[in-house]
Amino acid sequence: MQARRLTLKHFRNISEIVFDFHPRFNILVGQNAQGKTNIIESLYFLAFGRSFRVSDFRGLIQWSQNEAIVRLHIETPLGEEERSAQLNNEKKRMFKNGKGASPNQFASMPLVLFAPEEILLLKDSPETRRAYIDSLLSKWIPHYSKVLSDYKRALVQRNKLLKEENISIAQKRDQMVFWEKPLLDNGTILIQERTEWVKRLNRSITAYYNTIVGTEQKKAEFVYKPNVTPEDFATLQEERREEELERASTLVGPHRDDFKGVLNGDPIVAFGSQGEMRTFTLAMKLSEIQFFQEVLGRDPIFLLDDVVSELDENRSAFFFSFLKKYKGQIFATATSPTLFPKGVLDSFSAWHMEKGCSKPFTF
Numbered sequence: 001m002q003a004r005r006l007t008l009k010h011f012r013n014i015s016e017i018v019f020d021f022h023p024r025f026n027i028l029v030g031q032n033a034q035g036k037t038n039i040i041e042s043l044y045f046l047a048f049g050r051s052f053r054v055s056d057f058r059g060l061i062q063w064s065q066n067e068a069i070v071r072l073h074i075e076t077p078l079g080e081e082e083r084s085a086q087l088n089n090e091k092k093r094m095f096k097n098g099k100g101a102s103p104n105q106f107a108s109m110p111l112v113l114f115a116p117e118e119i120l121l122l123k124d125s126p127e128t129r130r131a132y133i134d135s136l137l138s139k140w141i142p143h144y145s146k147v148l149s150d151y152k153r154a155l156v157q158r159n160k161l162l163k164e165e166n167i168s169i170a171q172k173r174d175q176m177v178f179w180e181k182p183l184l185d186n187g188t189i190l191i192q193e194r195t196e197w198v199k200r201l202n203r204s205i206t207a208y209y210n211t212i213v214g215t216e217q218k219k220a221e222f223v224y225k226p227n228v229t230p231e232d233f234a235t236l237q238e239e240r241r242e243e244e245l246e247r248a249s250t251l252v253g254p255h256r257d258d259f260k261g262v263l264n265g266d267p268i269v270a271f272g273s274q275g276e277m278r279t280f281t282l283a284m285k286l287s288e289i290q291f292f293q294e295v296l297g298r299d300p301i302f303l304l305d306d307v308v309s310e311l312d313e314n315r316s317a318f319f320f321s322f323l324k325k326y327k328g329q330i331f332a333t334a335t336s337p338t339l340f341p342k343g344v345l346d347s348f349s350a351w352h353m354e355k356g357c358s359k360p361f362t363f
C-alpha cells in the first residue's frame with residue numbers, strides 16, 4: 001500500500017501544498033516549527049480520522065480560515081483509492097472515493113506512527129492508553145468500533161441518568177438497570193478483544209525489546225489491568241449499583257481499564273529509565289507493524305516524526321537496519337539530513353520545509 005499524492009489546503013500552517021511521494025522513503029527536513037509534523041499529522045488523520053496531537057479537529061484548520069481540506073491518493077491491493085477530509089468549524093467530514101465515509105471504513109490504510117510523544121503512552125493517564133488501543137483495534141478487528149460505540153452510547157445514557165436531578169432515586173434504580181445489558185454484552189467483547197490483543201503484543205514485544213538493546217536481556221510486557229473480568233461483570237454491576245447512585249457515575253466496565261508497561265515484573269514508569277521507556281515504545285511500534293502484517297497481510301505506512309535524533313547508538317543501529325529491510329513506505333522528519341546515515345537510503349525523495357512550504361532537494 002502506498003500514499004501517492006497528498007494535497008493540503010488551509011491545514012495548520014500550510015496554505016496549499018501538493019506532494020508526489022516516493023514509493024519507499026520520504027524525508028522532510030527543516031528547522032523547528034516549519035510544518036514537518038503537520039504533514040505527518042495530515043497522513044495520520046486520514047488513516048485514523050483523528051489527530052495524535054489535538055482532540056479537537058478545529059485546531060487543524062489554519063488560523064483565520066474557515067475550512068481545511070486534506071486529500072490523499074493511495075494505491076491499495078484493491079486498486080486506487082482517494083480519501084479526503086473536509087474540516088470546518090462545525091464538523092469534520094471524511095470521504096472515500098468521493099463518498100461520505102466513517103473513519104472505521106478506513107481500514108484499508110494501515111499506518112503506524114512513531115513520535116517522541118509516544119512515550120506518553122506509558123506515562124499519561126489510562127484514558128490515553130485506552131484511546132490508543134481502541135483506535136488500533138478498531139482498525140484491525142472489523143466489529144470492534146461498532147461494539148465500542150454501542151458501549152459508549154449506553155455508558156453516556158446511564159451516566160446521564162445517574163446525574164439527573166429531577167428524578168427520584170427509586171426511578172433511577174429502576175432505569176439504570178436497563179442500560180446494564182448493552183454495557184455487559186458489548187463490554188465483555190471489548191475485554192475479550194483487549195485481552196487477545198495484549199497476548200499477541202507480548203509475543204513480540206520482549207523479542208523486539210531484547211533485539212534493540214542487544215545486551216542485558218529483560219522481560220518486557222504490556223500488562224492488561226481490566227476493571228472487571230467477563231466472569232464477574234454481571235455480579236459487580238449488581239453489587240455496585242448503590243455506590244454508583246451515590247457517586248453518580250458508572251463504575252464497572254472496560255471504560256475504566258488500564259494497561260501498564262512492565263519490565264522484569266516492575267512497572268516501567270516507576271522504575272524504568274528514560275532510555276528503557278524509549279526502547280519499550282519502539283518495541284511496541286514494531287509490534288504494531290507486525291500485527292498489520294499478520295492480520296491484514298500488508299506493510300503499514302510507517303511515520304517517523306523526529307525520532308532519529310533521539311536514538312542512542314544501540315537503538316539507532318538496530319533501527320536503521322530495520323528501516324533498510326522494511327518493504328513498506330516510510331515518512332521521516334528530521335532537522336538535518338545528516339541524521340540519516342548514508343547507506344540506509346538507496347532511493348528516496350526529500351523536501352525542505354519552511355514556513356508551511358516545501359521544496360524538493362537532494363543530499
Ligand SMILES: Nc1ncnc2c1ncn2[C@@H]1O[C@H](COP(=O)(O)OP(=O)(O)O)[C@@H](O)[C@H]1O
Nearest residue numbers: 012013032033034035036037038059061062063
Ligand atoms: N491551526 C494552525 N494555523 C496556522 N498555523 C498553525 C496552526 N497550528 C499550528 N500552526 C503552526 O505550525 C507550526 C508548527 O508546525 P510543526 O509541523 O509542528 O513544525 P515542525 O516543523 O517543527 O514539525 C508552528 O509555527 C505553529 O504556529
Ligand SMILES: [Mg+2]
Nearest residue numbers: 033036037306
Ligand atoms: Mg515537529
